[in-house]
Amino acid sequence: MLRIRCPWCGERDETEFRYGGQAVDYPADPGALTDREWADFLFVRDNPCGWWRERWVHSAGCRRWFELWRNTETDEVA
Template sequence: MMLIPCPFCGKRNESEFIFGGAVGADRPDPNSVNDAEWVEYLTVAPNPLGPVQERWWHARGCSEWVTIWRDTRTHDIVEAPDDSE
């Protein structure tokens, strides 16, 4: 179980959150890429090893979006907006 630090609610169980995905490149304009590039963008999720910046929605809490850095090898949160609680 991960404890995700919410700047409003403190550390909360990951079951209260919905994963919003890695923070990454902006969505390409579908009119400026070919079909293969568009399909790859829609279907292939990056899966890097190490620290990744992620967005999580506190759906069963304050309904705010939280951005964290999580190490994908260990699931440890290596940096958080407010880790005081």
């Protein structure tokens, strides 16, 4: 089981959280994107081996969203 540290509530079991997907930066000028670029931003995500940035919500606690780094090979959380 993963142990995830909520920035507001401290370390908890992963069962208290819900995964929100890859953390991505919103486009600086979304109106300038083509339909294809916008679709890629909305629906296409990476699937790496190793460290990457994710979004989680503490659904059984403070209900706040936050980002963390997780290693997809070892499930180590930073």
